[in-house]
Amino acid sequence: MSVFTTVTPDDLAPFLKRYYIGQLVDLKGIAAGITNTNYFVTTTHGRYVLTLFEALQSSDLPYYVNLTAHLAHHGIAVAAPIANIDDQYTDTLNGRPTLLVPCLPGTVVDEPNVAQCAQVGEMLAQMHLASRSYPAHMPNPRGVQWWADTAAEVMQYLDADTAARLQAEVDLQLRQDYTTLPQGVIHADLFRDNVLLDGDRIGGFIDFYYACNDALLYDLAIALNDWCREEDGDIDRARAEAMLQAYQSVRPLETAEFAAWPVILRGAALRFWTSRLLDFYKPATGEMTYAKDPTQYERVITHHAQRQDFWLTPAPV
Ligand SMILES: Nc1ncnc2c1ncn2[C@@H]1O[C@H](COP(=O)(O)OP(=O)(O)O)[C@@H](O)[C@H]1O
Numbered sequence: 001m002s003v004f005t006t007v008t009p010d011d012l013a014p015f016l017k018r019y020y021i022g023q024l025v026d027l028k029g030i031a032a033g034i035t036n037t038n039y040f041v042t043t044t045h046g047r048y049v050l051t052l053f054e055a056l057q058s059s060d061l062p063y064y065v066n067l068t069a070h071l072a073h074h075g076i077a078v079a080a081p082i083a084n085i086d087d088q089y090t091d092t093l094n095g096r097p098t099l100l101v102p103c104l105p106g107t108v109v110d111e112p113n114v115a116q117c118a119q120v121g122e123m124l125a126q127m128h129l130a131s132r133s134y135p136a137h138m139p140n141p142r143g144v145q146w147w148a149d150t151a152a153e154v155m156q157y158l159d160a161d162t163a164a165r166l167q168a169e170v171d172l173q174l175r176q177d178y179t180t181l182p183q184g185v186i187h188a189d190l191f192r193d194n195v196l197l198d199g200d201r202i203g204g205f206i207d208f209y210y211a212c213n214d215a216l217l218y219d220l221a222i223a224l225n226d227w228c229r230e231e232d233g234d235i236d237r238a239r240a241e242a243m244l245q246a247y248q249s250v251r252p253l254e255t256a257e258f259a260a261w262p263v264i265l266r267g268a269a270l271r272f273w274t275s276r277l278l279d280f281y282k283p284a285t286g287e288m289t290y291a292k293d294p295t296q297y298e299r300v301i302t303h304h305a306q307r308q309d310f311w312l313t314p315a316p317v
């Protein structure tokens with residue numbers, strides 16, 4: 001259950017007076033999510049999601065919040081932040097910075113189909129293009145050096161074989177230079193649980209709190225590694241081809257990206273292998289003890305390392 005800060009209707013009444021969204025009808029905590037407190041807020045005007053940020057400070061929020069406003073302005077399916085009576089997107093409730101957004105249609109899909117993977121690929125490419133005019137810049141706090149530092153921190157807990165494999169992956173990634181690839185704003189965590197789907201249509205991309213500036217191809221690799229992944233860590237060809245073709249129908253990949261693709265897929269997997277190892281062996285105090293399985297991403301890397309064909313055919317010119 002991810003309601004860390006309790007909000008009662010009495011707490012919310014004065015807060016809602018700072019918005020033009022009607023009177024409170026119902027307030028319900030959202031169980032999904034692992035970082036922030038989220039509530040469904042139903043008013044006489046409609047249904048909204050209220051987020052109370054548990055780790056991010058008010059000063060951290062503008063990059064993410066203005067980004068979603070920018071993307072919504074360009075027609076990308078994201079929840080546009082709602083401004084308060086002072087024309088501010090963020091406010092405060094029960095000692096936490098807050099954000100209020102409309103409730104998007106759809107639900108999280110655990111087992112996506114080919115059409116859904118294509119929709120995600122297409123919208124991801126459109127998100128990459130739409131954010132070219134977004135002026136703010138945020139370096140990736142979880143870039144290659146973070147993978148290397150995190151691997152070093154957890155190495156002591158691993159058996160010798162696993163430690164050697166992890167170190168080899170880190171060394172491989174430290175030899176790459178992804179800064180020469182097309183750069184832009186990336187979501188950086190576009191997993192199945194961060195997209196709402198309404199049938200085969202995207203209800204919305206959510207949870208932009210890892211968004212940053214980095215290689216666009218890396219974002220595509222993160223999404224593909226999750227959306228097209230099978231239980232054993234292998235990638236489903238039909239879903240991968242659909243996602244890549246749909247992405248390229250909007251933003252064809254450049255020659256350098258074709259060359260980088262097999263290795264960046266492993267980098268995108270290493271990002272989550274290391275973060276999951278860290279969550280598993282050194283959970284931060286105050287965080288929920290639930291940690292996702294690190295070996296899932298170790299297996300993804302094993303499959304990528306053995307693969308000859310990476311589903312990319314040049315886009316028609
Ligand atoms: N705009 C929205 N519309 C509908 N549901 C939402 C919206 N934003 C979040 N949710 C729901 O809240 C859950 C948790 O949101 P998320 O941003 O992933 O939280 P966390 O930051 O804690 O991981 C989502 O799985 C989804 O069910």
Ligand SMILES: N[C@@H](CCOP(=O)(O)O)C(=O)O
Pocket residue numbers: 034035189191272275276292
């Ligand atoms: N999608 C990631 C989890 C990202 O959320 P975090 O806040 O737990 O880092 C994964 O599946 O590992």
